[in-house]
Amino acid sequence: MRETKNIILCGVGGQGTILTSKVLSNCLMKAGYDVKMSEVHGMAQRGGSVTTQVRFGDYVHSPIMGKGSADILVAFEKMEALRYLDMIKPEGKVILNDYEIASSTVLAGEEEYSSLILEEVTNAANASVLNACKIAGNIGNVKAMNIVLLGCLVKFMNLGELDWDTAIRENVKPSLVDLNIKAFYAGLGAVSN
Amino acid sequence: MKKLLTGNEAVALGALEAGISYASAYPGTPSTEILENLAEYKDEVIAEWAPNEKVAFECVIGASVAGARTLFAAKMVGVNVAADPLFSFAYSGVNGGMMLVSADDPGLHSSQNEQDNRNYAKFAKIAMLEPANSQECKDMVKTAMEISEKFDTPILFRMTTRVCHSKSLVEIGEAVKPTKKPYVKNLQKYDLVPANARHLHVKVEERLKKLEAFSNETELNYIEWNNKKVGVIAAGVAYQYAKEVFGENASYLKIGFSYPLPMAKIKAFAAEVETLYVVEELEPFMEEQIKAAGIHCIGKEKITNIWELTPDIVGKALLGETRPVIDYDLSVVPNRPPTLCAGCPHRGFFYELAKLKNVMITGDIGCYSLGGSDPLNAKDSTIDMGASISMGHGAQKIFNRFNENMRTISTIGDSTFFHTGINSLMHVVYNRSNTITCILDNRITGMTGHQENPGSGFTLQGMPTTIIEIEPLVKALGIKHVRTVNPLNLKELKEAFTWALELDEPSVIITRWPCVLKKQSEADKKEFGNYFGKCVVETDKCIGCKACIKTGCPALQFNKGTKKVKIDESQCVGCEVCKQVCPVKAIKRVGE
Numbered sequence: 001m002r003e004t005k006n007i008i009l010c011g012v013g014g015q016g017t018i019l020t021s022k023v024l025s026n027c028l029m030k031a032g033y034d035v036k037m038s039e040v041h042g043m044a045q046r047g048g049s050v051t052t053q054v055r056f057g058d059y060v061h062s063p064i065m066g067k068g069s070a071d072i073l074v075a076f077e078k079m080e081a082l083r084y085l086d087m088i089k090p091e092g093k094v095i096l097n098d099y100e101i102a103s104s105t106v107l108a109g110e111e112e113y114s115s116l117i118l119e120e121v122t123n124a125a126n127a128s129v130l131n132a133c134k135i136a137g138n139i140g141n142v143k144a145m146n147i148v149l150l151g152c153l154v155k156f157m158n159l160g161e162l163d164w165d166t167a168i169r170e171n172v173k174p175s176l177v178d179l180n181i182k183a184f185y186a187g188l189g190a191v192s193n
Numbered sequence: 194m195k196k197l198l199t200g201n202e203a204v205a206l207g208a209l210e211a212g213i214s215y216a217s218a219y220p221g222t223p224s225t226e227i228l229e230n231l232a233e234y235k236d237e238v239i240a241e242w243a244p245n246e247k248v249a250f251e252c253v254i255g256a257s258v259a260g261a262r263t264l265f266a267a268k269m270v271g272v273n274v275a276a277d278p279l280f281s282f283a284y285s286g287v288n289g290g291m292m293l294v295s296a297d298d299p300g301l302h303s304s305q306n307e308q309d310n311r312n313y314a315k316f317a318k319i320a321m322l323e324p325a326n327s328q329e330c331k332d333m334v335k336t337a338m339e340i341s342e343k344f345d346t347p348i349l350f351r352m353t354t355r356v357c358h359s360k361s362l363v364e365i366g367e368a369v370k371p372t373k374k375p376y377v378k379n380l381q382k383y384d385l386v387p388a389n390a391r392h393l394h395v396k397v398e399e400r401l402k403k404l405e406a407f408s409n410e411t412e413l414n415y416i417e418w419n420n421k422k423v424g425v426i427a428a429g430v431a432y433q434y435a436k437e438v439f440g441e442n443a444s445y446l447k448i449g450f451s452y453p454l455p456m457a458k459i460k461a462f463a464a465e466v467e468t469l470y471v472v473e474e475l476e477p478f479m480e481e482q483i484k485a486a487g488i489h490c491i492g493k494e495k496i497t498n499i500w501e502l503t504p505d506i507v508g509k510a511l512l513g514e515t516r517p518v519i520d521y522d523l524s525v526v527p528n529r530p531p532t533l534c535a536g537c538p539h540r541g542f543f544y545e546l547a548k549l550k551n552v553m554i555t556g557d558i559g560c561y562s563l564g565g566s567d568p569l570n571a572k573d574s575t576i577d578m579g580a581s582i583s584m585g586h587g588a589q590k591i592f593n594r595f596n597e598n599m600r601t602i603s604t605i606g607d608s609t610f611f612h613t614g615i616n617s618l619m620h621v622v623y624n625r626s627n628t629i630t631c632i633l634d635n636r637i638t639g640m641t642g643h644q645e646n647p648g649s650g651f652t653l654q655g656m657p658t659t660i661i662e663i664e665p666l667v668k669a670l671g672i673k674h675v676r677t678v679n680p681l682n683l684k685e686l687k688e689a690f691t692w693a694l695e696l697d698e699p700s701v702i703i704t705r706w707p708c709v710l711k712k713q714s715e716a717d718k719k720e721f722g723n724y725f726g727k728c729v730v731e732t733d734k735c736i737g738c739k740a741c742i743k744t745g746c747p748a749l750q751f752n753k754g755t756k757k758v759k760i761d762e763s764q765c766v767g768c769e770v771c772k773q774v775c776p777v778k779a780i781k782r783v784g785e
Contacts, residue, residue, distance in 0.1 A: 012529065025360060035360070035362065036326075037197070037359065037361075038358065038359040039358060047534070047747050048530065048531035049529040061437045062430075062434050062504045063326075063433065065504070066503055066508070068517055068518035069516060079526060080529075082523070082525070082526050083523070083526045085519050085521055088519065089516075090517050090518070090519055102750060103530070104529075105527050107747060107749060107750050107751065108567065108745065109751055109753070111527035113527060114525050116525075120521065120525065124520075
């Protein structure tokens with residue numbers, strides 16, 4: 001009996017969290033896991049806070065998880081890591097993309113974007129910080145940042161042996177397959193557990 | 194073969210496997226993707242966007258009476274719009290099977306209220322099914338058709354956001370070629386004049402009794418025996434939450450056919466367990482009926498009826514369990530509310546509108562409801578689809594009667610205007626009003642994710658069709674004063690507002706510019722040209738006055754250190770609203 005594992009991805013609308021969880025869920029499904037994935041289509045076409053949750057194991061009941069139950073939190077944007085930190089188990093893992101997107105309240109000067117976000121997260125939780133934007137930029141396109149983060153996630157899930165190439169091939173635009181596969185392995189190699 | 198599907202995708206697939214040949218809906222979160230997915234099966238299913246839910250529902254009734262298997266889908270408030278035909282179709286019954294999907298939104302992720310539409314099944318006296326995952330979503334469509342035809346009833350197919358939008362595994366079946374039953378004229382059944390309807394009510398009551406007997410027999414309501422200390426009755430996603438919390442430590446009566454309830458089965462289950470919980474989201478729909486049947490159970494005294502449930506809420510309410518979480522200071526995290534996109538054609542409109550004094554701005558349902566947020570703040574109300582125009586009229590009449598120096602300005606999108614705004618505008622003209630109606634025509638249904646509508650020129654399947662033009666339409670309704678303006682041009686907007694405020698008759702201002710995210714049609718390209726570009730701030734000229742920031746564009750960022758504004762190149766599309774606002778001409782278009 002494989003215990004249900006809980007992954008939560010958070011970021012800002014337009015960062016590709018949904019595509020990432022799609023690749024993740026489909027690969028897990030093909031590997032024989034029961035999978036449930038949950039997202040909320042809210043009012044935000046762009047710019048709002050977004051999360052998707054992926055749960056997998058032998059049999060998964062609820063499509064959503066409770067607070068304090070995520071094994072790994074992947075934050076595509078660093079402030080979002082702090083917003084959802086209470087979702088992880090106290091011993092859970094945070095994969096933190098050192099990337100900043102100011103919210104509309106910050107742009108308008110009503111609220112401050114704390115310069116201490118990285119410290120806040122790394123002090124409170126077991127976090128691995130990386131600059132996925134830079135890694136993706138180095139291999140040709142910053143937009144592949146999401147798949148770099150998927151690579152890191154897979155490393156920490158210890159599931160590198162699954163067929164990720166096929167999952168990427170089946171879920172991203174044909175013209176972007178090579179770039180994304182490169183991004184995936186760059187992410188996989190960028191962290192060690 | 195298994196696929197990972199959302200509940201909405203699974204319903205569309207279920208329709209294909211159940212031989213449904215007609216479906217209609219108006220887009221509304223979380224139901225929209227059902228019709229979008231059905232559109233893929235155009236050889237099997239006629240799937241159509243209707244201008245509103247009432248129209249959609251009546252089209253579906255017609256197709257059912259003609260003999261086809263049919264589907265209607267709406268978000269929960271959309272069912273309100275279709276309630277008139279629903280209650281009467283509940284009397285006449287079907288020919289080809291008919292199901293209405295009600296996609297409820299506990300938690301108000303994208304809705305204006307949190308109504309529990311299970312009550313419609315009881316209210317209209319029709320059968321109800323509640324799937325709990327995507328596999329059930331698919332399978333229950335076929336079951337719905339069979340029950341509908343066997344018992345001559347429309348089926349309320351009740352889903353919630355988590356069922357609609359969560360993905361889970363679905364075993365793919367066989368598509369069937371839709372067939373139809375013969376159409377037979379039958380006035381006693383389909384002509385609801387009082388003489389006929391009176392007798393149909395008797396049939397409806399008999400049908401309910403037969404449906405309750407079925408509810409007790411069907412495998413859709415099944416018992417899982419485990420520990421008998423605790424028994425749980427649950428349906429839909431609440432069943433999954435209960436399983437997550439109790440696991441094997443409780444027995445379950447899983448309800449899939451949830452109206453009429455299987456009261457005999459519930460009684461037998463209750464007799465075997467020590468403590469009986471009813472775990473349900475929102476209202477005590479099952480609990481009240483179970484208690485009325487004299488069965489003791491625990492429900493809403495422990496589990497809240499406000500917002501959506503989670504496994505956490507159920508666990509805490511029934512077992513007093515909470516999981517340890519990381520303790521940290523959340524107050525340092527700034528809010529991240531949704532905003533109008535960079536380049537949104539609504540931005541300039543709301544920026545100019547906000548400057549007007551002594552106005553009440555009635556809003557409507559769409560992306561433009563964000564015009565009421567900071568820093569634009571140009572809205573007084575949002576109630577329901579079309580209300581901006583009719584509410585504005587009612588308010589204006591009272592301001593006029595009591596000699597208050599106030600004007601009402603109604604703001605409504607193109608798709609919402611086609612939905613129910615037309616009737617309201619007719620009322621404005623007929624009753625000699627002097628409101629100002631602004632129709633924000635962005636050439637698409639925006640907020641639900643770009644669905645075609647009667648003004649866009651394409652059907653759900655992307656087939657070219659007649660464009661219903663708004664300007665001649667409002668003139669035909671009797672509006673004498675109409676102006677169509679470019680909302681990226683602030684001067685044009687300002688002049689239009691001044692012009693309208695000086696009139697003592699109803700006027701319409703149409704702002705016509707495509708949604709910045711819209712994939713432009715050939716007609717759009719011809720009409721609007723390629724206006725995309727970039728703007729930049731000439732840093733030496735910027736005086737840090739933040740005038741541009743007041744447009745609320747997410748591409749503009751004010752740097753507190755340098756006291757200058759910077760434009761994010763990756764977001765800017767060159768709409769030039771900020772350029773027009775800058776008092777020192779520090780913003781220019783790249784290449785100018």
